[in-house]
Structures are given as structure tokens and as C-alpha cells.
Amino acid sequence: MSTPICLRCLRRSLFPPISSRAAKLAATRAAFSTTPSRSANPPKKQSTTAKRDTSKTKSLRLSKNKRVVTGRPPAPGERKALxxxxxxxxxxxxxxAGLEDFTAENVRRATLLRQLxxxxxxxxxxxxxxxxxxxGFKPTQGWGLFRxxxxxxxxETVELGEMMQTLKGEKSMLSLLLAGERGSGKSVLxxxxxxxxxLQGWIIVHIPEAKDITIGHTAFQPVKTTDGQTIYIQPQYTAELLDKIAQANRGILSDLRLSRQHQLPIPIQSNISLARLVELGANDPQLAWPIWQALWAELTAPSQPDKQGLHRPPVLVSADGVDxxxxxxxxxDVETxxxxxxxxxxxxxFTALLAGKTALPNGGMVLAAxxxxxxxxxxxxxxxxxxxRQFARASRDRRPKLPEWNPYDSLDQRVAEVMENVExxxxxxxxKQxxxxxxxxxARSGMMRGTITEGLVSEKWTLAGGGLVGELEKGAVRARF
Amino acid sequence: MVFIFGVNFSEQQLVAKALQSFYGIGPHVCKGIMAKYFIHNTAKVGALQGRQLDDLGAELSTMTIENDLRRQVVDNIKRLRDMGTYRGRRHAMSLPVRGQNTRSTQILTARKLNRIERRG
Structure with missing residues (x-):
């Protein structure tokens, strides 16, 4: 049975604790002091930690961390231009010394071209x-390194040149796709x-970057074709392309004139030169598409060499980055x-030309890279x-059976049809030669030092992945050690 | 300067940015509108043709955006509150409505916007 009061507590209550006795003693002593400790100012706490100055934060100072304030921000389009x-x-x-040029003479005669x-x-x-x-020149290519x-x-160049001579003579057309590793020289070819x-007097139509057409950076609008399909024209891009065509082919196009009437939104002279026609389209994006069509109708019209201005030269159509x-x-589209x-x-x-659906009756070549x-x-x-070759066979029976074909990839029928006959x-x-x-x-340009020895050529050729010309240039001219 | 739906936009501004400045138009709706009127991704307001501008204005006027949409949202909340629902009360109390924890900082938006008359 427990007691109503704890025994230990009872004992404590009988003897007062020592601490309370000491406190009593201190109180009696304080009575004799003239300056009681309580009325004195409390001692100041010594500040052990210095106050952090937020305005001067300590951080690693590197020159690259400093933001350089320049005079003015670049104007719109300035950085892209650069x-x-x-x-x-x-x-x-x-x-x-003794650097020969491509001339009209040496590209027209096969023997001279082969000598080069x-x-x-x-x-x-x-x-x-x-x-x-x-x-045609690209900023990534090393043109700026040489005189x-x-x-x-x-x-391959000679082969292409000879092919073009044949095509011109026979008035036939060829579609060619240049494939190969990065830096192998497709664009330069x-x-x-x-x-x-x-130099052979062809008309040249070149799409410098096919990417620019498809990345959705220029205006587009739908039009109905005669067979009821909806296609999308790009007025601004077409105008730019026409401008390039006009500038590059001015000499030839100004000698040619319209061979027939075209349905254009503006009235034009019936015997206007093709150069003038193309310029009209280049200056007004709204006219660009009908004029592009008219231009192609003219270029693919049969040549009449006996009539002045109605002869039609062969056409080279090329595009880079066709993937x-x-x-x-x-x-x-409207349905997103x-x-x-x-x-x-x-x-x-372009793909109609590449696939051979549109013929070039005056000869020509479609060159895609x-x-x-x-x-x-x-x-x-x-x-x-x-x-x-395997692909052509596989896409014909619409069942791609290539060992490399990923079964989870769907076959793009349009691309397959276009690529069927492309060489x-x-x-x-x-x-190595x-x-x-x-x-x-x-070396003769002074851009590479040392003598060109068999060993050096072999070394650079190997380091360039078996003579990839872009890599060779990188290793020999651009590299700085 | 170009007027779209009564608002003045600089000619240098992207159409997508201009459209998304309206309350109730985000990236998805914007994509749909731009596709409908054949406006490409990087089109600037200044490059739009007169007809496209008219079409855009007409399209925007048929949509519930800006103050109409704000009023609709407030009305929806008011209905909840008038019925005396839990969601209505939570809206009025500046607290999260959908069961979020209230002891962390994840309810800042609710704190900011949920009022008796909802802000924004």
C-alpha cells in the first residue's frame, strides 16, 4: 500500500537544500554593498562573428564572369548576317603560281577536263x-583560308563534267543524289x-539549303492545283529563289524571251525577256509563284534554235541537304x-524533277546532295x-524487306516513290594522290608548313578518316597546336 | 503598330507572342488559331496581311477570352460558394481547393489568387 506522501519528498521537506541556503547568504551580503550589481549596466556581448556585408559577396572572380557592356546591342539580322x-x-x-582556272574551253572538251x-x-x-x-559557297567551308x-x-568532278557534256549533246536528263560522309565534299562537288x-552555258537553279524551306520560317499559303490537290506555296521564299536565279543566270536569261502566253495576275509584254520576267517575280512575292510556274513552263518548252530568243539551254537543278x-x-495544316x-x-x-516525273526536254541534270x-x-x-537497289525492289512490292529496316519505322510512301529511280x-x-x-x-598557299612527304600525306590521309577532304583540311590547315 | 482585337502590338512582335498575351490563349489554342489562318511559327505581327488580321480579329471575337473568360471563372466559383460547397469555401478562404498540403510553400498561388472575389 502506498503512502499518501512520497517518503523521499518528506525527507527533503525536513532538511532545506544547500543551494537555497547559499542564496540566502548572498542576499544578506548584498545588503552591505553600496553599488548593487543589478544596477550596473549589463556587460556588452562581444560580437564573435562579423556582420556579413551583403553588398560585397565573395565569389570567384574570373574574367569570363564579367559581363562586358558594349556600345549597342546588335541590330535585327546583324548576327545572322555575320x-x-x-x-x-x-x-x-x-x-x-600557275593556278589554272575552270574556263569555258576546258570544261567543254572532255580531254582538257581530264587533264585537270x-x-x-x-x-x-x-x-x-x-x-x-x-x-553555292558556304560559310563552313574553308574558302577564307586561301588567296x-x-x-x-x-x-567524280571529271565524271560529272563528262556526264553533263553528254546530257547536253543528247538532250537527256539525269537525276543524281550525292551521298557520303560528313566532310567528304558533296557540297563542293x-x-x-x-x-x-x-561555263557550258546552262541555266542553274540551286536551292542552297533545303532545310530553309521546311522549318516553317517563311510565310505559306494554300493553293488548289488543277488536279484538286492542296499544295502550299511560299511567296517570300519563292521570290528569294527567283532573285538568285535572276542574278546568276542574267546573261543567258536576257537572251531568251517568252514563247507563249501565261496566265499571270498582271499584264506583261508578250515578248518580254525571261530575265525581266524572273525579276518581276523576285520583286513582288505575290507574283512569285505564278512567275515561277511560268518560268518552268518556259524552261521545259521544246527548244526552237532557228527562232531568235526561243532556243532553250539545258538546266541544272540542284539542292543541298535534301534529307x-x-x-x-x-x-x-488547318487540322493542326x-x-x-x-x-x-x-x-x-523539285521532287517531280528528281523522280523524273517532270522531264527536261532540252537536257539537264538534277543534282541533290x-x-x-x-x-x-x-x-x-x-x-x-x-x-x-534493294530499296527500289522492296518499295515496289510495298513491303520493305531490308535487313537494316527498323520494323517500328513506317515507310514514307511519297519519299519511296521519289527515290525509286534516283541514281x-x-x-x-x-x-592518296x-x-x-x-x-x-x-603548302604553296603558305597555309601549311614543312615539306609534303609521302609519310606526312599518309599520316594526314589516315587521320582524315581515309581522305575525307573536309577532315584533311581541318587536320592540315585549320589545326593550331 | 498593328491592332489585333483592340490591342496595339509592335510590328516586330511575334504573332504567337501577341496572341498568347490574351487571357485564355495559351500555346495550344494559339497553335490552332495560327494553323487555321496559315501563319507560320516565326511570323511577325508586321508581316501579316490585312485579310489575315481581319480574320484573326473575327476569330478572337468569337472566343471567350479576356474579361469574358475572367467573369466566367468568377461566376463558376461564385456558384460553388453560394451552394456552400467545400470547394467554394476553400476559394473564399485563400486556401488550396484540391486537397494540397497547406504546410509547405506549394500553395502560394492559391494564397495569392483565391479570394472572395478571385484575383486574376
Whole structure:
């Protein structure tokens, strides 16, 4: 049984604790003090930590962390202009003595062209102006490293040149797709083809970047075709393209005149020159599309050499980075479904030429090049140019049975149809002989030091992935150690 | 300067940005409107043709946006409150309506917007 009061507590209550006794003692002592401790000011606490100054934060000071205040922000379009600037000359590079040019004579005669094989050949001033107008030179290519634009005439160049001579003579057409590794020289081969075409008196239509058509950065509007399909025209882009065509082909187009009446929104003279017609379209985006159609009707009209202004020269149609037009574009239709690139009017016309649906009765070549640095994902197209022959067979019975075909990828029927008859030309690396020729050109331009020996050529050729010319340039000229 | 639905926009402004400045038009609705009138992604207000501007204005006037939409939202909340529902009370009390925790900082929007007359 428990007691009502705890025994231990009872004991404590009998004897007062020592601490309370001491407190009592202190109180009695304080009575004698004249300055009681309580009335004194309390001692100041010593501040052990300094107050943090928020305005001066300690941080790592690096020069790159400083924001440099420049005078003014770049104007609209200024940065893009800088990015797209093409420099074609380097005044510090040496003039290469005895550098031959592509001339009208040596591209028209097969024997002379073949003699140039394996040598670096320059572009004449007139050719450079044409290629510049066509935007054939690209800012990523190393034109700005040398005194003046020049390129290696490789076996493929000669082959293309001879092909073009034949096509012109026979008035036949050919569709060719240039495929190959990044930096293998597809775009430069295309550029050479354009130079050859210009010097042979062809009309050149070049789409410098197919990507620009499909990324949805220019205005578009739907039109109905005669067969009831809806296609989408791009007035601004068409006008720009017409402007390039007018600038590059002014010499030839001003000699040609209209052969028949066209349905245009504005009245024009019946015997207007084609150069003037194209300029009209280039100046007014609203007229650009009908004039583009009229231009193609004229270019594909049969040539009448006996009548003045009605002869029709062969046409070179080229486009770079075509993998971007072999898939859905970034545009969307009324139902917010993506528009396939082939529904865009310019692409439609180009692919009709590439597939051979539109004929070029006066001879011509359609030269497309893929892009590996901005490669777009297009499985059907990739299979088509990777394995052209098997692909043609597989797409004919509409069941792609390639070992490489990913079963989860759907076959793009439009692309498959276009690619069925396109010849694919693989652009590989240079031969060691060609690599040596290019490196000698680098050395003679003063852009590469040392003597060009067999061993050095071999080393650079190997490091460039088996003579990929872009990599060769990177390793030999651009690299700074 | 270009007027769209009674608002003045600079010619340099993107159409998508201009459309999304209206209460009730976000990226999705904007995409639909732009697709309907064939306006590309990077179109600037200044580049629109007169007809496209008229079409846009007509389209916007048929939609419930801006003050109409704000009023609709307030009315919906008012209905809840008048019925004396839990959701209506939570709206009026500046507290989250859909069961969120209230002890963390995840209810700042509710604190800010939920009032007897909802803000924004």
C-alpha cells in the first residue's frame, strides 16, 4: 500500500537544500554593498562573428564572369548576317603560281577536263560571282583560308563534267543524289557542277539549303492545283529563289524571251525577256509563284534554235541537304496535322524533277546532295540512299524487306516513290594522290608548313578518316597546336 | 503598330507572342488559331496581311477570352460558394481547393489568387 506522501519528498521537506541556503547568504551580503550589481549596466556581448556585408559577396572572380557592356546591342539580322558571311579571300595567304582556272574551253572538251584531274583548279571571277549569287559557297567551308577560291578536280568532278557534256549533246536528263560522309565534299562537288554548268552555258537553279524551306520560317499559303490537290506555296521564299536565279543566270536569261502566253495576275509584254520576267517575280512575292510556274513552263518548252530568243539551254537543278525535304515539314495544316514536305509547292516541283516525273526536254541534270552535318531523321530516305537497289525492289512490292529496316519505322510512301529511280552516287574520301595534290596546294598557299612527304600525306590521309577532304583540311590547315 | 482585337502590338512582335498575351490563349489554342489562318511559327505581327488580321480579329471575337473568360471563372466559383460547397469555401478562404498540403510553400498561388472575389 502506498503512502499518501512520497517518503523521499518528506525527507527533503525536513532538511532545506544547500543551494537555497547559499542564496540566502548572498542576499544578506548584498545588503552591505553600496553599488548593487543589478544596477550596473549589463556587460556588452562581444560580437564573435562579423556582420556579413551583403553588398560585397565573395565569389570567384574570373574574367569570363564579367559581363562586358558594349556600345549597342546588335541590330535585327546583324548576327545572322555575320553567321552567314562568306569570306572568299585571305590576303595573308600566298598567291599560288600557275593556278589554272575552270574556263569555258576546258570544261567543254572532255580531254582538257581530264587533264585537270587530280589538280587544284581555281574559279574565275565571273564564275565566283555566279556561284556567290547562287549561295553555292558556304560559310563552313574553308574558302577564307586561301588567296582565292579553288578546288580539287577529283575523279567524280571529271565524271560529272563528262556526264553533263553528254546530257547536253543528247538532250537527256539525269537525276543524281550525292551521298557520303560528313566532310567528304558533296557540297563542293555540287559547286563544281554548277561552275561547269555555268561555263557550258546552262541555266542553274540551286536551292542552297533545303532545310530553309521546311522549318516553317517563311510565310505559306494554300493553293488548289488543277488536279484538286492542296499544295502550299511560299511567296517570300519563292521570290528569294527567283532573285538568285535572276542574278546568276542574267546573261543567258536576257537572251531568251517568252514563247507563249501565261496566265499571270498582271499584264506583261508578250515578248518580254525571261530575265525581266524572273525579276518581276523576285520583286513582288505575290507574283512569285505564278512567275515561277511560268518560268518552268518556259524552261521545259521544246527548244526552237532557228527562232531568235526561243532556243532553250539545258538546266541544272540542284539542292543541298535534301534529307530535310524527305520528311514532314514544320508547317501545320488547318487540322493542326503536320504538312509533308512534298506538299510544299517548291519541294513538289523539285521532287517531280528528281523522280523524273517532270522531264527536261532540252537536257539537264538534277543534282541533290544529302547533308551529314545537319542530317534530318528520315528513315525511308536513309534506307533509299544507303541501299538504293534493294530499296527500289522492296518499295515496289510495298513491303520493305531490308535487313537494316527498323520494323517500328513506317515507310514514307511519297519519299519511296521519289527515290525509286534516283541514281545514288557515293562520294568517298580522296585517293592518296589527290590528298597529296591538295596538301601541296596548302603548302604553296603558305597555309601549311614543312615539306609534303609521302609519310606526312599518309599520316594526314589516315587521320582524315581515309581522305575525307573536309577532315584533311581541318587536320592540315585549320589545326593550331 | 498593328491592332489585333483592340490591342496595339509592335510590328516586330511575334504573332504567337501577341496572341498568347490574351487571357485564355495559351500555346495550344494559339497553335490552332495560327494553323487555321496559315501563319507560320516565326511570323511577325508586321508581316501579316490585312485579310489575315481581319480574320484573326473575327476569330478572337468569337472566343471567350479576356474579361469574358475572367467573369466566367468568377461566376463558376461564385456558384460553388453560394451552394456552400467545400470547394467554394476553400476559394473564399485563400486556401488550396484540391486537397494540397497547406504546410509547405506549394500553395502560394492559391494564397495569392483565391479570394472572395478571385484575383486574376
Amino acid at each position: 553567321r552567314k558571311r562568306v569570306v572568299l579571300s585571305n590576303s595573308n595567304a600566298l598567291e599560288v 584531274e587530280g589538280r587544284v583548279v581555281g574559279f574565275g571571277d565571273a564564275t565566283v560571282n555566279v556561284l556567290r549569287a547562287l549561295e 582565292r577560291p579553288a578546288s580539287l578536280v577529283r575523279a 555540287q559547286l563544281q557542277a554548277m561552275a561547269v554548268a555555268y 530535310h525535304i524527305m520528311r514532314n515539314s514544320a508547317y501545320i 496535322k503536320p504538312i509533308h514536305s512534298h506538299e510544299l509547292a517548291i519541294v513538289r516541283d 544529302i547533308s551529314k552535318s545537319t542530317a534530318a531523321n528520315s528513315p525511308t530516305f536513309a534506307a533509299a540512299h544507303g541501299h538504293p 545514288v552516287k557515293n562520294v568517298d574520301g580522296l585517293s 589527290e590528298a597529296r595534290s591538295v596538301m601541296e596546294y596548302y
